[in-house]
Amino acid sequence: MKKAQGGKVKMSDIASALGVSAMTVSRAFRGDAGINARTRARILSKAEELGYVFDSTASNLRQNRTGFVAVTVPSIENANFSATVRELSRGLLKRNIQILLANTEYDPEEEERLIAQLLRRNPEAIVLTGAQHTAKTRALLSKAPMPVIEIWDLPAKPIGHVVGFSNEASVRGLVDHMVRSGRRRLAFLGGETAHDPRGAQRRAGFVEAMAGHGLEATRLVPAGAAPVGMTEGASGLELMRELFPDTDGLICVSDLVAFGALAQCHRLGVKVPEDLAIAGFGNYEIGRICEPPLTTIDVHAGLIGSRTADMVLGLLEGTPPAAPLRQVLQPDLILRRST
Amino acid sequence: MKKAQGGKVKMSDIASALGVSAMTVSRAFRGDAGINARTRARILSKAEELGYVFDSTASNLRQNRTGFVAVTVPSIENANFSATVRELSRGLLKRNIQILLANTEYDPEEEERLIAQLLRRNPEAIVLTGAQHTAKTRALLSKAPMPVIEIWDLPAKPIGHVVGFSNEASVRGLVDHMVRSGRRRLAFLGGETAHDPRGAQRRAGFVEAMAGHGLEATRLVPAGAAPVGMTEGASGLELMRELFPDTDGLICVSDLVAFGALAQCHRLGVKVPEDLAIAGFGNYEIGRICEPPLTTIDVHAGLIGSRTADMVLGLLEGTPPAAPLRQVLQPDLILRRST
DNA sequence: CGGAAAATAGTTATCGATAACATATTGAGG
DNA sequence: CCTCAATATGTTATCGATAACTATTTTCCG
Numbered sequence: 001m002k003k004a005q006g007g008k009v010k011m012s013d014i015a016s017a018l019g020v021s022a023m024t025v026s027r028a029f030r031g032d033a034g035i036n037a038r039t040r041a042r043i044l045s046k047a048e049e050l051g052y053v054f055d056s057t058a059s060n061l062r063q064n065r066t067g068f069v070a071v072t073v074p075s076i077e078n079a080n081f082s083a084t085v086r087e088l089s090r091g092l093l094k095r096n097i098q099i100l101l102a103n104t105e106y107d108p109e110e111e112e113r114l115i116a117q118l119l120r121r122n123p124e125a126i127v128l129t130g131a132q133h134t135a136k137t138r139a140l141l142s143k144a145p146m147p148v149i150e151i152w153d154l155p156a157k158p159i160g161h162v163v164g165f166s167n168e169a170s171v172r173g174l175v176d177h178m179v180r181s182g183r184r185r186l187a188f189l190g191g192e193t194a195h196d197p198r199g200a201q202r203r204a205g206f207v208e209a210m211a212g213h214g215l216e217a218t219r220l221v222p223a224g225a226a227p228v229g230m231t232e233g234a235s236g237l238e239l240m241r242e243l244f245p246d247t248d249g250l251i252c253v254s255d256l257v258a259f260g261a262l263a264q265c266h267r268l269g270v271k272v273p274e275d276l277a278i279a280g281f282g283n284y285e286i287g288r289i290c291e292p293p294l295t296t297i298d299v300h301a302g303l304i305g306s307r308t309a310d311m312v313l314g315l316l317e318g319t320p321p322a323a324p325l326r327q328v329l330q331p332d333l334i335l336r337r338s339t
Numbered sequence: 340m341k342k343a344q345g346g347k348v349k350m351s352d353i354a355s356a357l358g359v360s361a362m363t364v365s366r367a368f369r370g371d372a373g374i375n376a377r378t379r380a381r382i383l384s385k386a387e388e389l390g391y392v393f394d395s396t397a398s399n400l401r402q403n404r405t406g407f408v409a410v411t412v413p414s415i416e417n418a419n420f421s422a423t424v425r426e427l428s429r430g431l432l433k434r435n436i437q438i439l440l441a442n443t444e445y446d447p448e449e450e451e452r453l454i455a456q457l458l459r460r461n462p463e464a465i466v467l468t469g470a471q472h473t474a475k476t477r478a479l480l481s482k483a484p485m486p487v488i489e490i491w492d493l494p495a496k497p498i499g500h501v502v503g504f505s506n507e508a509s510v511r512g513l514v515d516h517m518v519r520s521g522r523r524r525l526a527f528l529g530g531e532t533a534h535d536p537r538g539a540q541r542r543a544g545f546v547e548a549m550a551g552h553g554l555e556a557t558r559l560v561p562a563g564a565a566p567v568g569m570t571e572g573a574s575g576l577e578l579m580r581e582l583f584p585d586t587d588g589l590i591c592v593s594d595l596v597a598f599g600a601l602a603q604c605h606r607l608g609v610k611v612p613e614d615l616a617i618a619g620f621g622n623y624e625i626g627r628i629c630e631p632p633l634t635t636i637d638v639h640a641g642l643i644g645s646r647t648a649d650m651v652l653g654l655l656e657g658t659p660p661a662a663p664l665r666q667v668l669q670p671d672l673i674l675r676r677s678t
Numbered sequence: 679c680g681g682a683a684a685a686t687a688g689t690t691a692t693c694g695a696t697a698a699c700a701t702a703t704t705g706a707g708g
Numbered sequence: 709c710c711t712c713a714a715t716a717t718g719t720t721a722t723c724g725a726t727a728a729c730t731a732t733t734t735t736c737c738g
Contacts, residue, residue, distance in 0.1 A: 008484065010724060021688050026726055034686060054459045057399040057725035061693050066396065068439065076425055080418045089415075089442055096456060100407065100439045103428055117435060120393045131535040143390055145347065230628040259628065286625065289569040289598065291605040328516055349694060359719050365696055373716060397694035400723050 007164065009052045029054060051245055061121070068098040069312060070123035073115060074106045074130060075227050080254075080282050081129060084151065084305035091309020095137040095316075097219030104130075106195050106226040112137045119144060125312045131155035131164075132197040148317045151308050153198065154328060161315070161325040163308045167198055170297045174251050174279050175209035177295070181339065183249035183277055187212065187219035189236045190253030196226035199253045202281060206251060214215065219244040223257060233260020241268075248276060249339070255280030255287040260296050262338065277339040290338035298332045301316065348391045357385055364371045368393060374505075399461070407437040408651060409462035411453060413445045413469060414566050419593075419621050420468060423490065423644035427466065430648020434655075436463065438511075445534055445565040451476045458483060463610035464651045470494035471536040486654045490647050492537065493667065500654070500664040502647045506537055508545030508637045512672040513590050513618045514548035516634070520678065521615055522588035526558035527547065528600065529592030535565035538592040541620060545590060562596060570598020575610045580607075587615060588678070594619030595627040597633050601677065608645045616678040 011025040016083050020039065021269040027035045028043040035078060060066045069092060089099050104111040112134045118126065124145050129154040133141075141148045148160035155162065156268060177187055188206040191199030204218065210217035221240045223232040233252060237260070254256035258280030265272050272278050273291055280287050280296040287294035307327055313319075350364040359378065366374045367382040399405045408431060412420040428438050439462060444448040451473045464485050470492040472480075480498050487499035494501065517525055527545040530538030543560065549556035560579045562571040572591060574597070579586060591597035596655045597619030604611050611617055611631060619626050619635040626633035637639065646666055654660075 011726095012724080022724085023689080023726070024687060026724095027687085030726090034684095036686060039686085053483075055461065055724060056459045057396065057403075057405065057461055058693090059726075060396040062724080063399050064396075076415060076428075077418060077421045079416060079418070082421055084416055085440075086442055089440070098456065099440050101428070101438050102426075103425055117437065118397045121437075122394065122396055144392075165407050194682090205614075234628055243697070256624075259625075263628050263630050283594075285569050286598075289602050290629075291571055291602050297726050351694080351695095359693085362696070362719080363717060365694095366717085369696090373714095375716060378716080394694060397723090398696075400725090401694080401696050403723070 008055075009050045010055065011052075012042060014046050014052055017050070018042055024323060043215075045065040064121045064122070066124060066125055067096060068100050068121075068129060069125045070100045070102065070115075070118040070121070071127045072104050072111055072118075072129060072131050074104050076101065076103055078227060079284055079295070080299065080301040081123055081152075083301040084129070084308075087146065087186060087302040087305030088309050089305075089325065091306045092312065094309075095313055097312075108132055108137070110135045112140075114210050116138060119316070122146075125149065126314055127151060127308055127312070128159075130197060131158070139208045147312065149308060149311060151304055153201070158324060158326070160278060160309060161327075163311060163327045163329070165299055165304075166205075167201035168208060170281070170331040170333075171202045171205035172212070173331075174211040174295070174297060175206060175213070175283075177335065178249040178277060178279070179213050179215070181277070184215060185219065185244070185247050185291065186215070186217075186249040186251065187221055187240055187244055187247040188217070188251050189221045189233070189240060189252075190223035190257050192220065192222040196228070196253075199226065199228070202253055213269060223253065229256045230260035230263070233257035234264040235260075235264075237261035237264040237268075241270075249279075251279045251281075253281060255282045255294055255296050258296070258308045258338075259284075259286050259290055262290060262292075262294070273337065273339050279339050283318050283334060286338055289334070295336045295339040296334050297331045298334050300329055303329060347394075348389045349394065350391075353382060353385050353389060353391055356389070357381060362449070373493075403461070403478045405461045405463060406435060407439050407460075407462055408464045408466060409441065409454075409457040409460070410466045411441045411443050411450055411457075411468060413429075413443050415440065415442055416467050417566065418623055419516045419522060419640040420491075422554065422640040423468070423647075425640040426631060426644030427648050428644075431651065434650075434652055435649075438555070441510045444657075445477070447471055447473045454479060459468045461485075463655055464488065465526055466490060466647055467498075467650070470497070472498070486651065487646055488650060490643055493665075497663060497665070500650060502643055502650060502668070504638055504643075504668045504670050505544075506540035507547060508619070509638065509670040510544030510590065511548040511551070511673075512670075513620075513634070513636060514545060514552070514674060516555070516674065516678060517588040517590070517616060517618070519550050520616070522582070523554060524558065525554070525556075525588040525590065526560055526583055526586040527556070527590050527592075528560045528572070528579060529562035529567050529596050531559065531561040532564055537566070538565065538567070541592055558586055562592065566593065568595045569599035569602070572596035572601075573603040574599075576600035576603040576607075580609075588618075590618045590620075592620060592636050594621045594623040594633055597635070597677075598623075598625050598629055601629060601631075601633070611669045612676065612678050617677050623675060634675045634678040635673050637673050639668055640670060 010021040015022040015025045028040040102114040117224045127150050131150050151163045154164045191203035207217040223236045280294045281295045283298035287296045351361040354361045356363045367379040468491050470489050480556045490502045492504045493591040511533040529558045530542030561573045619633045622637035624636045
């Protein structure tokens with residue numbers, strides 16, 4: 001039942017059908033103040049009758065506004081990132097702004113290609129998850145006319161605005177907790193690759209925090225290339241027991257990895273937390289449900305999204321701020337029975 | 340370092356800088372055949388020098404092509420849907436087509452609002468996850484000039500094209516397996532609400548399959564409104580034990596729910612599969628890792644995405660098919676130790 | 679009732695790239 | 709040296725909505 005007839009209905013069609021001008025129709029659609037209520041009603045009803053669909057491409061060109069925001073994420077399959085995207089999307093919906101989504105697959109080169117594509121579309125703002133970019137990406141974006149927001153990290157040299165938290169400091173909270181409860185032989189699982197900057201920061205935070213307690217952070221277990229998930233957690237636990245059999249506390253780069261390790265402990269008869277304390281990162285739903293539930297860091301992934309949405313809307317409506325905005329969120333330590 | 344200078348660089352600026360026409364610049368950018376290689380090189384290098392960024396809004400208007408596809412999902416946080424989106428995105432990237440994403444939050448009214456918005460943007464195609472729509476949505480889409488594809492279901496009255504699988508038939512496979520292994524007092528957890536049509540179909544499939552074995556499907560346990568996850572699985576198991584304590588096999592509306600139930604069994608000392616067999620749906624990563632790993636149905640969520648991408652590309656390039664396309668995928672039964 | 683302000687609507691030009699058509703240049707063959 | 713085709717480039721009009729400006733009608737006051 002596709003519209004077979006050639007010409008599509010446009011504003012001027014409605015206008016001539018009613019003997020008014022196209023401009024009046026345009027005004028009616030935008031709810032412009034200076035238009036007679038009855039005229040407006042006639043226009044809207046005629047539009048409905050003709051099956052008119054507003055064409056935003058024309059409007060986009062004329063107004064130099066597109067009404068969407070470009071968003072890159074390493075992987076939309078990660079529940080943390082998708083929570084951010086969801087809240088971002090929900091927040092932007094208040095102003096009818098939509099999201100143009102791109103997956104970088106944890107690859108800065110791919111990110112560069114995607115951003116080059118996205119820029120051509122004139123998004124109202126560009127939101128980047130992560131702070132690791134190629135030089136060319138940085139160059140492109142620093143010249144871009146729209147706001148750029150890096151989220152999920154606290155870059156030392158931000159391109160524009162920032163909504164993030166400190167991965168290092170968050171891990172410190174976990175280490176402190178483990179040490180406080182008597183564990184000394186701590187290991188960290190994951191985050192060894194340059195390809196996963198957030199994981200690497202968490203691992204760096206681990207090393208740093210251990211040093212703060214006068215402990216050596218020698219128990220660093222690799223988990224492979226990002227994205228690492230439950231599968232890598234399970235195999236990683238085996239590797240840990242092989243390399244550092246005396247470990248009494250394990251901090252994992254994410255709850256998914258921690259759960260994989262926990263499940264493997266189950267299979268091997270390792271008691272958690274008696275034999276081994278396990279902590280995750282990210283406060284995924286699974287950490288709340290599994291047995292024992294996981295001690296973790298809640299990074300407030302959804303909040304990052306909603307705060308970003310608020311920041312975008314603020315930037316679009318108000319006057320540009322003198323200095324780039326930087327919003328630092330405080331993750332929370334969540335203590336559960338796995339430690 | 341924002342571009343402070345007023346005017347943005349456009350094709351005609353490059354053109355006049357080189358003493359050629361804007362048309363030639365346009366041709367150079369699109370790699371048009373009839374253009375001198377040296378001219379083209381000069382244009383591209385001058386564009387680089389001036390920091391030119393192609394403006395697709397103008398191109399969109401003139402060519403009546405936008406280069407993006409609108410996609411609605413109930414929730415991007417669901418790993419199954421996000422896998423579909425990822426593969427869809429990946430597949431469309433081959434032709435530089437991007438995704439405009441919208442979350443319906445499992446609400447047909449919200450879907451209607453979103454689709455009305457998305458339509459104004461002239462997407463090249465519209466992909467809807469799910470087949471439950473309001474009458475107005477159906478009306479809007481059946482008049483829409485671009486291809487419409489419903490995925491993840493096999494609607495009786497499709498709007499346009501379809502890439503999906505049968506939820507009912509898939510659950511039948513699980514029931515058959517349970518019955519074959521001697522279980523008779525089977526329960527189904529979830530899918531009772533009209534708000535979650537896929538869950539409802541799975542539950543209907545359960546009832547149907549039980550009837551096929553001459554068994555009564557009286558053990559239907561509600562899990563609450565979509566989205567249901569691990570939390571509802573855990574509470575649902577308790578409810579099941581209260582309502583139907585003699586149950587010996589539990590089929591859950593998803594792996595997440597099944598895992599929640601499994602974790603609760605752990606806590607209550609219920610042995611799986613000895614006391615209770617548990618099966619999930621969707622083949623999420625968690626089902627492979629948890630202990631015991633879950634019997635489930637692999638619906639090939641990623642494949643749905645890549646097949647949809649192929650279908651979209653085919654529809655955009657070739658001549659429109661005489662009849663709407665309908666691609667039916669076959670989910671696989673995956674047997675693991677939880678049953 | 680006169681006149682100014684407010685309310686309402688119309689005209690024209692424009693956003694930037696590109697389709698469609700027109701023109702200029704080159705080169706090969708006779 | 710000329711013709712015709714192939715190659716390379718230029719001109720003009722256009723996609724559809726809307727900003728900026730102008731014109732008309734109403735309203736409301738002294």
